Amino acid sequence: MHKEPLALLPEICLLVGAVTTLLAGSFLPRERQWGARLVATAALVAAGITAAVALADPARTVYGGTFAVDTATGAVRLVVAAATLLVIGLGVDELAGTRRESETYALLLLGALGATVMGSTTDLLVLAVAFLLGSIPLYGLVGMLRSPGAAEAALKTYLLGALFGILLLLGTTVLYGLGGATAYAGLATGLEGAPVAALAVGLLGVLAGLVFKAGGVPGHFWVPDAAQAAGTPAAAFLTTVPKVGALVAVFRLVDVLPGSADWPLLVAVLAAVTMTLGNLAAFAQSDVRRLLGWSTVSQVGYLLLPVAVAGRTGEALPALLFYLGAYAVTNLAAFAVVAAVPDRRGLEESRGLATASPWLAGALVVALLGLVGTPPTAVFVGKLTVFTAAWDGGLAWLVVVAAANTVASLFYYLRWLAPVFRRPEEDAGDGGTRPFAAVAAVLAAACILGLGLAAGAVLPLLDGPLAR
């Protein structure tokens, strides 16, 4: 056993932070819960800094080959920590002074911890643990609002999570039986020559669990409900952070599978179906959160493109990691705008936002056009690298499908943007904006543009080997 606690310092920061936040929250009076917020923020900053420092370490696995410390892990840690910080930033106005403030922070930290472990592990058993660690806080976060809609969404998420969790365990069992190991290094050799049908069953099981976390077809049913009914910070978190861990986990898994099972085709079909369904379903939405929920489903489709060509082109991993980071900041910017004007829940209610608060409208334009992938935003570079990787890996047809889907997605983003610039109705009262969320939105929008323009500096950093 290769024990190296220091290699897990970012995860330890998150865990200690979560526990401390919970304890602090229990002993603080409600009007002084900002102390718990401070602890959570400090834990995330510490996790981010330690992750950044660890980037310089050589790629290796620790704890008996169960946990990889490599470029991908570093990227996941940084993106998750930054995204969770942003979630807290956009949620402060909504959470401050509520009864469940510190609990929410603790659950956010635990969910973040689950996502980083999921993205970093190289062992199926740890993956199963990470699945639970990442899922259970989510159920709590979805239901935290205690409204009928939130209760329904929480139940739906929970039931689907339980089902797909079982599939994940089943798949793990089958793969263990076939390969004689749960660590990826052992599986890579053990699975060679395994019967294809059994291998496919095992892969499908594990993939199903991960796709549930990512919010892709067929595990996507909870996403729109949860995005609509949960509180805005929770919705922003659960449409962003779990995806980061889950997609990197899928990448690590398929990378070790032998070529006998035609997994690239499977992942490619999943990608095509996910992006198409997400886009088509988003067309008819009139609630902005539900629309964003479906839009995140379609984004998973694009994110699966580089996964489908894992191992076949060296550009796949940097493309995936960059797109994940770009997607996280872009999606959070859109949710931050939603959080900043909580009274404008419907598309029509966005009317006159440009007049009421031009900065927020600007941030929304950048965020939504960013989600489409208009240059010079970050997702544009993400899409460019992802398309390039997929084509290079022999999936040119999928690139065409993704391009067509991108055009289709423009339609519903514009449905949201158009009323923003219309003149406000005479009697419409200004619902007011929330200061923290507004700052978070503008900040995130600036990051979208900054990351897009500075992509040349970021991309080479993401090009590193995967540790097994």
Next chain:
Amino acid sequence: MLSLIVFLPLAAAVVLGAARALPDAVSRWTWLGVTVAELALVAVLVAGYDTPPDGGLAWEERLRWIPSVGSSYHVGVDGLSLPLVALTAVVFCACAVHALKDARRPRAQAALFLFLQSTCLGLFVAQDLILFFVFFDLSIVGMYFVIAGWGHGGAARSALKFFLYTFLGSLALLVGFIGLYLAADPHTFDIPELVAAAPLADDAVAGAWVLGAILLGLAVKTPTVPFHTWLPPAHTDAPAIGSAVLAGILLKMGTYGFVRIAMPALPDAWQAWAWVVLTVGVVSVLYGALVALAQTDVKRMIAYTSVNHMGYVLVAVGAAGVVADGAQEARELAVTGAVTQMVSHGLITSALFLLAGVLHDRVGSYAMADFGGLAAPAPRYAGLFAVGAFASLGLPAFSGFVAEFQIFAGSIGATWFAVLAVPGILLTAALFLRAYQRLFTGPTAGRAEGFPDLRTHELLPVGGLLLLSLLIGVVPWPLLDLIAPAAETVVGLVSR
């Protein structure tokens, strides 16, 4: 120098966008001031331009940008792009003058048009496919907000149609660019490097697919039949200066893409499929003219003549590829004519759209039936419209004649098939004369009664644009000397 030209309007746009308390008059004059400064800078550019040897670039700049995907900030001008850069500066300046009395949110309008000017200039100087694509996409975004924010009638719907349609084109373009990138060894998005390497030369199937994607993207933008359906509603509902920029500059992005990217980078595929381009060009010429003839709305009619005029460009570039060897001079003539036509159409159609906008500003209608005998109450308007119409139908002494004469002389010299497009000229003449009769001659009737004549801020930009067209028509050699060497290079490249 080029970077200054490209980013000066953008910087001004940011300042105008952020300064919320700025008085309207200050924003309008700032806008005009920046466009005049741009005009001066471009004049310096043109004055200092010497045709670079071996088809190279002048005023070249190259900076690291995204090296990991082989993309750099690479700009430069040659005989193909410099005329269009100059055209952009002229048309935007004319728009700024025209908008001096516009009362609808002038600060935002000025910021948006300055942003749009940056994207247009950036596109024409870009020497990197990603840079080209960035500006291509941003121009769509800018124009969407122009139509949606300042348009009339069903502006929101037209803007949406415009955005969706051209965005589809831009993604097809992106797919084609990725194909070119992956085919090149080493992978690169740099246009001169791709042109030198001519990837996919020995892979006819992949070459056809990549060319198909790029052609689709450019054809939507140009637009050609059958991808032109976004154009009439977009023009009809856009504000006058929006239409002028859309027709004058944005359409040129498509045709410029043919001579800048598609022809030189994919010579073999272009030769193999040039007959398709030629056919589409002929159909666009005839169909655009016929449909324009049937219009009862002045602005829609001018929009369809754009389809017709862009069709000539396609005929020329198609004819230049149909024959691989021989008829070298004829094909060079055709390409020179194509670029001249881009400039000429930009000047004349912008002027016509500005004139058509006056109708709507005065009485809120473009319908020909609403007017009659406008010449009596508005003689200056009638005179300028007559000049614009005659220039557009290709009367000698105007730039349109120079362009179309070269296009036909060159294309027919290369292939007899181009003759089929000649009736387009006749149709255009018929439709302009018919429209002119309906609007301006006869007794003053309908809404034409009491129609105020052109004011100074309307007269100056239109007059200036038409004067330039006249100047090119009478003294064409400075422009042709600029274009011809670049056209020679393109024909040489496509004949590889």
